[in-house]
Amino acid sequence: MNGRVGYWTCEEEISLTRGPSGLGFNIVGGTDQQYISNDSGIYVSRIKENGAAALDGRLQEGDKILTVNGQDLKNLLHQDAVDLFRNAGYTVSLRVQHREQVQNGPVGHRSEGESSGIPIAMILVPVFALTVVAAWTFMRYRQQL
Numbered sequence: 001m002n003g004r005v006g007y008w009t010c011e012e013e014i015s016l017t018r019g020p021s022g023l024g025f026n027i028v029g030g031t032d033q034q035y036i037s038n039d040s041g042i043y044v045s046r047i048k049e050n051g052a053a054a055l056d057g058r059l060q061e062g063d064k065i066l067t068v069n070g071q072d073l074k075n076l077l078h079q080d081a082v083d084l085f086r087n088a089g090y091t092v093s094l095r096v097q098h099r100e101q102v103q104n105g106p107v108g109h110r111s112e113g114e115s116s117g118i119p120i121a122m123i124l125v126p127v128f129a130l131t132v133v134a135a136w137t138f139m140r141y142r143q144q145l
Contacts, residue, residue: 011066014059014094016052023085023092024051025059030078041065042073042081044096059096067095
C-alpha cells in the first residue's frame, strides 16, 4: 500500500420538490464564509431527516451545489445563496458535485447499499475458526462411536 489518498468527483442533476420543511438541507460557504479554503462554493452541511433531500436520497452532506434552477452559485455571498434557495420555487433543480475519497485503489462508483469492501482477514479468520471447531467436533464424535 502506498498510503495515497485521492478524490474523484462527479456531477449530477437533482430535482427536489419543496416539502413542509423546505428543501430539507442546510448550506455553508460563500465568498464571505468559505467552507473550504480558497473555495467560495456552496456546500451541503446537513441533510434534515425526513426532509425532501433525505427522501430523495441523492444529495449528500459535503456535496457542492453548482447551480440552482440553472443559476450559477459562483461568487455569491452566503446570504445571497440562501435567498436564491428560498425563492427558487416549489420544484427546484440542483446541479451538484459529489466528491468521494479514494484510497489505494482504482476509482469506481458504488451503487447505493453496495459495500465498499471487507478486509479479507475479516472473512478468513471466522471461516478458519469454524473449520477448526467443525473438525474437532467431527473427530470427537467419531471417537465416541
